[in-house]
Amino acid sequence: MVSPLSPSGTGPLKGLKVIEMGQLIAGPFAAKTLSDFGAEVIKIEPPKSGDPLRKWRLLKDGTSVWWQVQSRNKRSLAMDLRQPEARDIVRALAADADVLIENFRPGAMEGWGLGPEDLQARNPGLIMLRISGYGQSGPYRDRPGFGVVAEAMSGLRHLTGEPGRVPVRVGVSIGDTLASLHGVIGILMALHHRHASVSPEAPRGRGQVIDVALYEAVFNCMESLLPEYSAFGAVREPAGSALPGIAPTNAYRCRDGGFALVAGNGDSIYRRLMQCIGRPDLGEAPDLQDNAGRVARVDELDAAIGAWTAGLTVDEVLAALERAEVPCGKIYTVADIAADPHYAARGMLQQITMTDGAPLTVPGFVPKMSLTPGGHRRNAPGIGQDTDAVLREVGLDEAQIKVLRERGVVA
Numbered sequence: 001m002v003s004p005l006s007p008s009g010t011g012p013l014k015g016l017k018v019i020e021m022g023q024l025i026a027g028p029f030a031a032k033t034l035s036d037f038g039a040e041v042i043k044i045e046p047p048k049s050g051d052p053l054r055k056w057r058l059l060k061d062g063t064s065v066w067w068q069v070q071s072r073n074k075r076s077l078a079m080d081l082r083q084p085e086a087r088d089i090v091r092a093l094a095a096d097a098d099v100l101i102e103n104f105r106p107g108a109m110e111g112w113g114l115g116p117e118d119l120q121a122r123n124p125g126l127i128m129l130r131i132s133g134y135g136q137s138g139p140y141r142d143r144p145g146f147g148v149v150a151e152a153m154s155g156l157r158h159l160t161g162e163p164g165r166v167p168v169r170v171g172v173s174i175g176d177t178l179a180s181l182h183g184v185i186g187i188l189m190a191l192h193h194r195h196a197s198v199s200p201e202a203p204r205g206r207g208q209v210i211d212v213a214l215y216e217a218v219f220n221c222m223e224s225l226l227p228e229y230s231a232f233g234a235v236r237e238p239a240g241s242a243l244p245g246i247a248p249t250n251a252y253r254c255r256d257g258g259f260a261l262v263a264g265n266g267d268s269i270y271r272r273l274m275q276c277i278g279r280p281d282l283g284e285a286p287d288l289q290d291n292a293g294r295v296a297r298v299d300e301l302d303a304a305i306g307a308w309t310a311g312l313t314v315d316e317v318l319a320a321l322e323r324a325e326v327p328c329g330k331i332y333t334v335a336d337i338a339a340d341p342h343y344a345a346r347g348m349l350q351q352i353t354m355t356d357g358a359p360l361t362v363p364g365f366v367p368k369m370s371l372t373p374g375g376h377r378r379n380a381p382g383i384g385q386d387t388d389a390v391l392r393e394v395g396l397d398e399a400q401i402k403v404l405r406e407r408g409v410v411a
Contacts (some may be wrong), residue, residue, distance in 0.1 A: 011038020012372035016191075018099045019090070020044065020074065021081075023051045025147065025173050026131045026214065027103035028070050029180035034099070034187070035073035036374040042093065043071060043381070047078040047411030050383040060100030061356065068352065069362050071380035077391075078384030078411040085409045087112050092394040094119045094126055097186055103131040106141045116209045125204030127190045129183045135213035147175030155222050162240045179217035186210035186278055246291060247298040248273070249317050251331065252306045259316040262305060263327040265291060276324040277308035352379060384411045 016039040020031035023045065034218060035041040045051045051071075056064050079086040091114070094100055100119065102109055109115045109130075120126050130136055133145010151157045151174060152167075161168040194205035226232045236244060241251035241261075248270070251259040264273035267290060274283030281303060287293040294301060311315050314330055321328040330336065338361065343349050348364040365374030387410050391401050404410045 010372075010377075011036075011374060013037045013039040013367065016040065016099065017097045018042070018101065018308075019093050019097050020101050021090070021109075022103035022131065024053050024056075024103075025070075025176035026179045026183075027101045027129075028053065029177055030129060030131070030183040030187070031074065031101050032070055032072070033180065033184045037369075037372070038374075039099075042077050042386070043073040043074045044077050044079055044081070044090065045383065047080055047384065047408065050076070050078065054383070060354070060358075060360075068354075068380045070362060072352075073364070073377045074381060075386035075390060076381035076384055079388050080409055081388075081409075083409045084405060085407075087114060089092060089391065089394060089410075090114055091119065091122065093390075095122045096394075097123070097126060098191070099127045099129065101129045101131075101183070104231055106130075106132050106136045113199040120207055123192055123204075123341050124202055124206060126207040127187055127194065128207070129187055129210045129212065131179050131183055131212045131214070133140060133214050135216065136209075136211045145214055147173045147179075147214055148177070149219055153215040154218035154226055156218050158240055159236060161238045163238050165238075167238065167257060175214045175218050178221060179212050179214045182217045182220065183210060183212045186212065218272065242302075245295055247294040248301040248305060250302055250305070252299060252302075252309040252317075254309045254312055254314045254317055256313040259331050260309055260317040260321075261329045261331065262309075262317075262321065265294070265304075267291075269326055270294065272324045273305070273321070273326045276320055276326060279304050279308075350376060352376060354379070387411065 009044055013034055016034065016043045018031055018034055018039045018045040020028060020041055022028050022031070026041070028051065031039075031041045031043065036348035043051070051067075053070055054067050056062050056065065057066050058077070077089075079089060081087060081090070090112075094114075110118075116128050121127070132141070133150060148169065149156075151170070154175070156170070156174075157167045160170060190208050190210060194207060197205040199205075225236055228236065241259075243249040243263075243265070246265045249263045249265050251261050254260055262273070264270045270288070271283040274280060282288060282301065288297065288301075312320070318328050318330060337343055338349065342383075346364070346368075348366075349361055350364045351359050351361050354360055388401055391404070391410065396404075401410070
């Protein structure tokens with residue numbers, strides 16, 4: 001599906017001014033989510049090199065195609081934050097901004113004189129999202145933290161993989177992404193609070209600091225892991241593709257070598273599944289009518305389902321289960337995604353045009369909103385593409401911009 005350029009400044013967050021000072025994934029993904037829905041995002045990145053993500057993964061014409069997803073709709077201001085004049089520009093931008101997002105190590109912003117106390121003294125309504133490995137407080141706050149480390153500390157990495165084998169990575173930067181989404185939730189709640197706190201003394205309302213730790217964002221999604229340990233001393237272990245304590249749910253090998261995911265764990269769904277695979281005896285067994293009974297015999301159930309799928313192709317398995325109204329699915333590769341009609345119908349395969357005229361397919365916009373949907377307003381910027389325009393907006397003239405550029409403060 002082709003994504004037409006949306007009118008400038010449309011979306012539910014139209015008028016929201018955001019400064020992005022992060023790099024790579026966690027901070028920029030949060031800002032990207034806001035920019036998808038109309039926020040004006042000014043991304044501050046180092047001159048010459050820019051955000052390291054520009055060179056990650058596969059490059060087209062010297063720039064990562066990932067960049068076109070992570071930085072669409074943003075403006076680029078290239079500045080050397082080590083120089084005091086650059087930090088003065090950040091202060092000028094923050095004085096008129098609604099949100100500032102950063103994902104430096106705790107203390108870095110304070111060392112530059114850009115901590116919450118400094119910025120909110122001039123703009124009490126400023127909301128600051130701070131994403132770090134371990135948070136702004138606690139004994140680990142000063143440790144460097146990447147998403148993979150957070151995934152390990154949260155308990156997630158222990159659960160991913162086959163029993164008895166080395167724990168594996170999920171496959172994407174899930175720790176960074178979960179932290180970003182928690183940060184966006186925090187921003188939206190802080191905006192609601194700011195609106196409610198408007199008063200003659202605080203005409204813009206009160207801003208606040210949102211402290212998101214990577215490990216906590218992942219830990220927040222770990223379901224019953226901690227209460228099970230607290231109540232029973234149970235340490236959940238890796239279970240491969242199965243869903244521990246819920247049966248039958250697993251991935252089953254088919255005749256063509258592929259796998260079908262089958263989720264037959266609802267009571268009535270389970271009976272339909274057993275009827276479909278030709279095992280009504282298991283479907284009618286008194287001790288298998290609830291989940292607890294099925295968990296006790298999960299190996300037997302998995303063997304029965306696996307014996308049935310082994311005689312059919314993936315497509316044949318899915319067709320039979322869909323007729324029986326049993327939740328099932330294929331394990332998609334990205335090639336499957338790109339060819340899938342449902343992805344296309346839902347607008348999740350958006351096509352943009354690169355500067356050289358070549359088309360590029362990128363993910364669509366989530367969530368779907370009936371009145372104020374997200375949209376593509378502009379492609380991801382080149383390094384410093386908007387430097388001059390942004391500096392003029394904070395009151396600098398051409399002569400001042402020229403001097404800053406000559407001194408390497410901006411680019």
